[in-house]
Amino acid sequence: MKKPLGLALTLLAALAALAAPWLSPHDPLQADFAAFLKPPGTDAHPLGTDQLGRDLLARVLYGARLALFIGVCTVVVTAVVGGLLGLVAGWVEGWPSALLMRIADVQLSFPFILLALTINAIVGLGLRNIILSLSAAGWVVYARVVRAEVLAVKQRDFVQAAAALGVGSGRLLFRHVLPNVAPSIIVVASLQFSQFIVAEAAISYLGFGVQPPTPAWGSMLSESRDYLFVAWWLGAFPGGALALTALGVNLLGDWLRDTFDPKLRV
Amino acid sequence: MRRYVVARLAQSALVVLLSLSAVFGMVRLGGDPVLLFLPMDIQAKDVEAIRQQMGFNDPVLVQYVRYMRGALHGDFGESLRYRRDALGLVLERLPATLLLAGSAILLTLVIAVPLGVVTAVRRDTLVDHLGTIATVLGQATPGFWLGLLLIYVFAVQLRWLPTGGSGTLAQLVMPSFVLAAFFAARVARLTRSATLDVLGEEYIKTARAKGLGEGRVVTKHTLRNSAIPIITLAGLEAGQLLGGAVIAETIFAWPGLGRLTVQALLNRDFPVVMAAVSFTSIVYTLMNLAVDLSYGWLDPRVRVRA
Numbered sequence: 264m265k266k267p268l269g270l271a272l273t274l275l276a277a278l279a280a281l282a283a284p285w286l287s288p289h290d291p292l293q294a295d296f297a298a299f300l301k302p303p304g305t306d307a308h309p310l311g312t313d314q315l316g317r318d319l320l321a322r323v324l325y326g327a328r329l330a331l332f333i334g335v336c337t338v339v340v341t342a343v344v345g346g347l348l349g350l351v352a353g354w355v356e357g358w359p360s361a362l363l364m365r366i367a368d369v370q371l372s373f374p375f376i377l378l379a380l381t382i383n384a385i386v387g388l389g390l391r392n393i394i395l396s397l398s399a400a401g402w403v404v405y406a407r408v409v410r411a412e413v414l415a416v417k418q419r420d421f422v423q424a425a426a427a428l429g430v431g432s433g434r435l436l437f438r439h440v441l442p443n444v445a446p447s448i449i450v451v452a453s454l455q456f457s458q459f460i461v462a463e464a465a466i467s468y469l470g471f472g473v474q475p476p477t478p479a480w481g482s483m484l485s486e487s488r489d490y491l492f493v494a495w496w497l498g499a500f501p502g503g504a505l506a507l508t509a510l511g512v513n514l515l516g517d518w519l520r521d522t523f524d525p526k527l528r529v
Numbered sequence: 530m531r532r533y534v535v536a537r538l539a540q541s542a543l544v545v546l547l548s549l550s551a552v553f554g555m556v557r558l559g560g561d562p563v564l565l566f567l568p569m570d571i572q573a574k575d576v577e578a579i580r581q582q583m584g585f586n587d588p589v590l591v592q593y594v595r596y597m598r599g600a601l602h603g604d605f606g607e608s609l610r611y612r613r614d615a616l617g618l619v620l621e622r623l624p625a626t627l628l629l630a631g632s633a634i635l636l637t638l639v640i641a642v643p644l645g646v647v648t649a650v651r652r653d654t655l656v657d658h659l660g661t662i663a664t665v666l667g668q669a670t671p672g673f674w675l676g677l678l679l680i681y682v683f684a685v686q687l688r689w690l691p692t693g694g695s696g697t698l699a700q701l702v703m704p705s706f707v708l709a710a711f712f713a714a715r716v717a718r719l720t721r722s723a724t725l726d727v728l729g730e731e732y733i734k735t736a737r738a739k740g741l742g743e744g745r746v747v748t749k750h751t752l753r754n755s756a757i758p759i760i761t762l763a764g765l766e767a768g769q770l771l772g773g774a775v776i777a778e779t780i781f782a783w784p785g786l787g788r789l790t791v792q793a794l795l796n797r798d799f800p801v802v803m804a805a806v807s808f809t810s811i812v813y814t815l816m817n818l819a820v821d822l823s824y825g826w827l828d829p830r831v832r833v834r835a
Contacts, residue, residue, distance in 0.1 A: 365543070368543075368547070369544055369547045369551050370551075372544050372548045373548070373806065373809070374768060374769055374771050374775075375772060376772040376773075376775060377775055377790065377809060380790075381555065381790075381802065384802075385556060457669070465671065465776055471794070481673075484673065491680060491685055492685055498674070498681070505671055506669055510665065510669035
């Protein structure tokens, strides 16, 4: 059940994100003061309009675009940076390994969301900085997992044999060790992905991160609070989209873990 | 055991020192500190005077030593907004957060552990499937959205509970439920897998073979053995409650540490931010230490490895 449902929800979110310009009936930023706070099902506005008369369907679709863009960028940055550091630390051992583990201890002494939020408030708002903040708070998980895996893999016979045959360090690391560590990186990435998009929404909800009028699910939910008594749809649709996306990616990640790496804990 | 405790204590002390340094690094090396520490509408001519007054013209190392000396004595400076000791403000908000986290943990124990045990014992039945769906949904639902949903249903529509604030029991219900939701889902899944592991053991077969009732098998033989992984992993997860409190407290205007942190970040009140983030990190580190030590005490194999 995990695989079909996870795949379906993830593909749905990806489709919404990629096809937002074609699926949206309106421009997500186009205000229409003649038609504000219209309930779902109104002519030409299937999900209704917000307090400025902007089409909610368009905003939810463009929100998917933004959320997945941020999620993908952050996962790529953290996987590459954390993965490379973990690879080197596991391979070299000695002080780089010890240093990396101390940095990891320090980072893990802050709750993830608090760290990302604080970094974001310091480096500043906007799209680039939210990716930067989430990456700075999230890379450490890869570094730890990859380091531990490399320590185990490099003891294996095929690596020892390749080394005995005179294969160089770089080739050994990237051609023989990395492919064996890759499944863990993929599993961690899929499990981190939903954490990143939910964290991004939470940070935008709190007033940092992506700023209005850009249609981000988090800031849409934050705005919806003021209209909770009159317009339930303002919170229901962006929040539902976020929850379903997180659910889909979570299920997919669980399935990947069950398949590739059942013992992995993140 | 003694060596393990000493090693673990030393490691935690090091982490606390490094975390305090990391807070300094984040705030001071992120750019011109004056621009962070002062309100946006400050006059240009005042900037230099304040830079001098707050010691930002000194070498970074001097500033660092001064900060660390203060921080280790619990002095993070004065709140720029309230003109009061920053750590004092943090400690003032602590009881509210502890109350919230405590009731969230209580909710988790009452709901998640029985749910985990029942879904494991009744594996692959309707109960198991419904329970699994509930925990998967609980893990995927963002806390702040769940909070808005609860406010809509219980405050706006049914008018049973207030939308926020603190002081009465009714105001505690929704924030603690939101804070508990994610944590409880994790703990329920954990309990289920730990219980399943134990149910597969030989001594459970023996207990059944000698004619023990299923109730006794579950409570006496299974739960006692699955308790160790549940307690330790739940303890490690409990630290994330401090992160979740940031969200839950903001939604429901709960006057705790998390809301203080968010407000201080919004007001650019960085002495309070530094005090709150450092304090949270220290509490988190101590919780992890407590869990590790209890783990070493419960499971002798850990001591040997350390």
